[in-house]
Amino acid sequence: MWSLHEVDIVSQPMIRIEGLTKSYGNAQALRGVSFEVPRGQVVGFLGPNGAGKSTTMKILAGFVTPTSGVAQVNGMDVTVDSVVTRRLIGYLPENNPLYEEMMVRDYLDFIADVRGVPREQRQARIRSAVDRCGLSAVLGKDIQQLSKGYRQRVGLAQAILHDPDLLILDEPTSGLDPNQIVEIRNLIRDLGREKTVILSTHILSEVQSTCSRVLIISEGKVVADDAPERLTTGEGGTVTVVLAPRSGAPLQPEQVRAVLAQVPGVTGVEAGEAEGGGTLGFHLRYGAEDIRRALFEAAVRHDFCLLEMKRQHVSLEETFRKLTGGEATNAGAPPRAA
Numbered sequence: 330m331w332s333l334h335e336v337d338i339v340s341q342p343m344i345r346i347e348g349l350t351k352s353y354g355n356a357q358a359l360r361g362v363s364f365e366v367p368r369g370q371v372v373g374f375l376g377p378n379g380a381g382k383s384t385t386m387k388i389l390a391g392f393v394t395p396t397s398g399v400a401q402v403n404g405m406d407v408t409v410d411s412v413v414t415r416r417l418i419g420y421l422p423e424n425n426p427l428y429e430e431m432m433v434r435d436y437l438d439f440i441a442d443v444r445g446v447p448r449e450q451r452q453a454r455i456r457s458a459v460d461r462c463g464l465s466a467v468l469g470k471d472i473q474q475l476s477k478g479y480r481q482r483v484g485l486a487q488a489i490l491h492d493p494d495l496l497i498l499d500e501p502t503s504g505l506d507p508n509q510i511v512e513i514r515n516l517i518r519d520l521g522r523e524k525t526v527i528l529s530t531h532i533l534s535e536v537q538s539t540c541s542r543v544l545i546i547s548e549g550k551v552v553a554d555d556a557p558e559r560l561t562t563g564e565g566g567t568v569t570v571v572l573a574p575r576s577g578a579p580l581q582p583e584q585v586r587a588v589l590a591q592v593p594g595v596t597g598v599e600a601g602e603a604e605g606g607g608t609l610g611f612h613l614r615y616g617a618e619d620i621r622r623a624l625f626e627a628a629v630r631h632d633f634c635l636l637e638m639k640r641q642h643v644s645l646e647e648t649f650r651k652l653t654g655g656e657a658t659n660a661g662a663p664p665r666a667a
């Protein structure tokens with residue numbers, strides 16, 4: 330039977346951050362960050378350069394002290410109970426610093442020692458981390474000989490060695506080639522089946538493919554917190570249509586444009602690509618409302634033949650730009666076809 334204490338711990342969110350601030354001299358890196366992460370969630374932490382992602386992660390991992398506010402892991406304050414909370418956390422810092430001249434095998438053994446993995450469990454834990462991260466072929470190599478993808482695997486292996494409940498991964502796919510990105514992403518997705526994960530990234534499509542929740546941070550504050558798909562669908566998008574005459578009479582572009590502009594929910598009409606043969610193409614902007622049914626009915630009423638209709642939601646990249654008021658990061662996802 331569970332003790333009262335155990336029941337208490339299990340009902341706690343894995344991460345609880347409340348009113349967190351951090352100043353480096355005059356620079357305010359965090360200006361009151363608050364959020365909770367329940368057990369088992371995989372959360373993407375997005376934000377432009379200097380938004381405060383790494384600072385938040387370093388505070389959680391116990392490497393930086395907050396100026397004010399609360400940061401708890403499993404109900405324990407990371408500044409008060411740091412010895413216990415560090416045991417619950419696996420941390421992959423930004424730029425993944427490793428001991429270059431050590432052999433992978435020796436490095437993992439050293440980390441297991443530092444993390445206090447009991448001697449009798451050490452070999453089993455190292456074997457498990459090596460298997461999960463696909464490192465068996467490079468165990469005898471010096472870290473400096475490894476490719477960036479393998480170095481990242483070593484970074485992940487050291488983070489999971491002590492079997493932590495929470496993984497904090499600061500830009501785990503930064504600098505990797507597309508094949509390596511897919512490998513590391515799959516590994517993170519796999520780890521996310523049994524652990525709580527918070528990862529920061531500049532790759533917006535990564536959040537869509539790996540995370541069930543996205544937190545966007547800008548200038549030290551959380552500006553959005555939702556499922557990736559919910560951050561985009563409510564924002565509207567574009568419907569592209571291609572129309573053809575049903576009877577012999579050719580379509581008059583200005584007349585058709587005026588009809589489309591009247592369709593409830595349409596907020597803008599622009600000329601698009603036609604297919605020749607008297608067809609006309611348009612891009613129609615819409616807000617929160619789905620305009621497809623109304624468009625179909627308008628086409629029937631005015632005797633237009635609707636050859637094509639395709640909806641594209643606003644992309645996460647556009648939402649990101651809007652919320653953070655600046656340039657989007659690299660490799661944003663293209664708009665999603667509905």
Ligand SMILES: Nc1ncnc2c1ncn2[C@@H]1O[C@H](COP(=O)(O)OP(=O)(O)OP(=O)(O)O)[C@@H](O)[C@H]1O
Nearest residue numbers: 353356357358376377378379380381382383384385
């Ligand atoms: N040790 C430090 N000393 C002084 N200022 C710092 C220090 N670390 C971070 N900062 C500043 O704090 C702010 C937040 O930095 P942080 O590294 O947390 O952002 P980030 O969102 O992780 O950015 P990036 O995506 O570029 O890694 C920035 O303005 C940064 O210059």
